[in-house]
Amino acid sequence: xxxxxxxxxxxxxxxxxxxxxxxxxxxxxxxxxxxxxxxxxxxxxxxxxxxxxxxxxxxxxxxxxxxxxxxxxxxxxxxxxxxxxxxxxxxxxxxxxxxxxxxxxxxxxxxxxxxxxxxxxxxxxxxxxxxxxxxxxxxxxxxxxxxxxxxxxxxxxxxxxxxxxxxxxxxxxxxxxxxxxxxxxxxxxxxxxxxxxxxxxxxxxxxxxxxxxxxxxxxxxxxxxxxxxxxxxxxxxxxxxxxxxxxxxxxxxxxxxxxxxxxxxxxxxxxxxxxxxxxxxxxxxx
Amino acid sequence: xxxxxxxxxxxxxxxxxxxxxxxxxxxxxxxxxxxxxxxxxxxxxxxxxxxxxxxxxxxxxxxxxxxxxxxxxxxxxxxxxxxxxxxxxxxxxxxxxxxxxxxxxxxxxxxxxxxxxxxxxxxxxxxxxxxxxxxxxxxxxxxxxxxxxxxxxxxxxxxxxxxxxxxxxxxxxxxxxxxxxxxxxxxxxxxxxxxxxxxxxxxxxxxxxxxxxxxxxxxxxxxxxxxxxxxxxxxxxxxxxxxxxxxxxxxxxxxxxxxxxxxxxxxxxxxxxxx
Numbered sequence: 001x002x003x004x005x006x007x008x009x010x011x012x013x014x015x016x017x018x019x020x021x022x023x024x025x026x027x028x029x030x031x032x033x034x035x036x037x038x039x040x041x042x043x044x045x046x047x048x049x050x051x052x053x054x055x056x057x058x059x060x061x062x063x064x065x066x067x068x069x070x071x072x073x074x075x076x077x078x079x080x081x082x083x084x085x086x087x088x089x090x091x092x093x094x095x096x097x098x099x100x101x102x103x104x105x106x107x108x109x110x111x112x113x114x115x116x117x118x119x120x121x122x123x124x125x126x127x128x129x130x131x132x133x134x135x136x137x138x139x140x141x142x143x144x145x146x147x148x149x150x151x152x153x154x155x156x157x158x159x160x161x162x163x164x165x166x167x168x169x170x171x172x173x174x175x176x177x178x179x180x181x182x183x184x185x186x187x188x189x190x191x192x193x194x195x196x197x198x199x200x201x202x203x204x205x206x207x208x209x210x211x212x213x214x215x216x217x218x219x220x221x222x223x224x225x226x227x228x229x230x231x232x233x234x235x236x237x238x239x240x241x242x243x244x245x246x247x248x249x250x251x252x253x254x255x256x257x258x259x260x261x262x263x264x265x266x267x268x269x270x271x272x273x274x275x276x277x278x279x280x281x282x283x284x285x286x
Numbered sequence: 287x288x289x290x291x292x293x294x295x296x297x298x299x300x301x302x303x304x305x306x307x308x309x310x311x312x313x314x315x316x317x318x319x320x321x322x323x324x325x326x327x328x329x330x331x332x333x334x335x336x337x338x339x340x341x342x343x344x345x346x347x348x349x350x351x352x353x354x355x356x357x358x359x360x361x362x363x364x365x366x367x368x369x370x371x372x373x374x375x376x377x378x379x380x381x382x383x384x385x386x387x388x389x390x391x392x393x394x395x396x397x398x399x400x401x402x403x404x405x406x407x408x409x410x411x412x413x414x415x416x417x418x419x420x421x422x423x424x425x426x427x428x429x430x431x432x433x434x435x436x437x438x439x440x441x442x443x444x445x446x447x448x449x450x451x452x453x454x455x456x457x458x459x460x461x462x463x464x465x466x467x468x469x470x471x472x473x474x475x476x477x478x479x480x481x482x483x484x485x486x487x488x489x490x491x492x493x494x495x496x497x498x499x500x501x502x503x504x505x506x507x508x509x510x511x512x513x514x515x516x517x518x519x520x521x522x523x524x525x526x527x528x529x530x531x532x533x534x535x536x537x538x539x540x541x542x543x544x545x546x547x548x549x550x551x552x553x554x555x556x557x558x559x560x561x
Binding site for chain 1: 472473
């Protein structure tokens, strides 16, 4: 055990992080107050609302509120849709990230900016845009409806699409960053050994950037789980089909704040569990 | 000891500054309230006709068109006054008022949401019903699906949206359905009446059960179909002056205008029923 810890500490300073941190904490009294105080207030600003949720939670009626069929339905749908949206993001987003990081083409900067647009776009606007594109009367959706009889609004698929639209940029950005940091010489070496570009991507690049993909996928999954605006705009709200947890929270708040708090707690717990479990790396990285 | 005590003192100072910054952030809408409070006190001293200052009216989203007209009439009749509106879902408006949002008048789409404010002691006086609103079916222009009754909406080939049961228009729709014994499975329960209507305007849904006034306001983008069961689910709209008002005389005058024959003319013109 101690040997393992020792080796962990030994690799640490190589990255440069922990040693510098140790030096700083050693001079803890040296942290300037004008930095420390805003930092602490900032921390409190982010954490106090979550604590308030715990304080105001109706603990006594919680088991009853949480075991209702409707809550389970919404939670289940949320988990399924967020996972599906993450899968879509992986299948489409990783190649997109590779394209942005490894291939020179005109207008790459513009494409990169467009990819990140859903990050800053209000989700409701995303929902409206999706309606205009994929709605029954949308520029693509109309043909889908006319030719195949497929309509996407008000369906579970619609939820997945809305969530993927909002969540995929997180994955793309994360994977692209990892790709840029990864040394392309490994791929070049594979190419000199006769590997095709796709084989090099599959056998060399993918394993190399796997941690970045994992981090991006978790981020995308968490974002998809919390998606509200685009979902309610594009997919509507129907229990069991399109009513995810955030929608259930919002509508419960109109009449039954206690139920809304209880639902929020579930979402909070799930989010924390995911971040703690899968982003172990991040927690240690500080 | 002193060494730790001094930073703590400063900690409090900076924490106070931070809290003030947060308050400033959250209270950016209160700026016109302070001006109305200042001018309101001067107005109350003079005679009733010399109104001035700002009246802030929180009103249900369905009142948007008619109250905007009434606001303009009010400003014209009382030069020097300004009416500012906050239109939204009655529930969230009521939550805002009980949470301390600065408002002089509250007009709600249901007695239930008004009760949230009166129960919290936020109202001055008793709310008065000033209009009523009836439901109507909104269909695509030209009514291509030939919807003529509530029962027609149960056709599985139709995409129907309702308001969620938690919001007034959804509660009313449910009441009408229950009264007629019709079971209806919509494709979505929307979070307010305007978003239900929007789904029809965008042709994503074939029909929605909304207020008559909303169909009227949407013009020719939708077609309204009346149904007799709507008589069982008429919504009363109460209005009240709020306790925390900074401009009581102007608030009173605005409520008087809403209830006056001229005000009622504007409202019935928008499709509302007389109380």
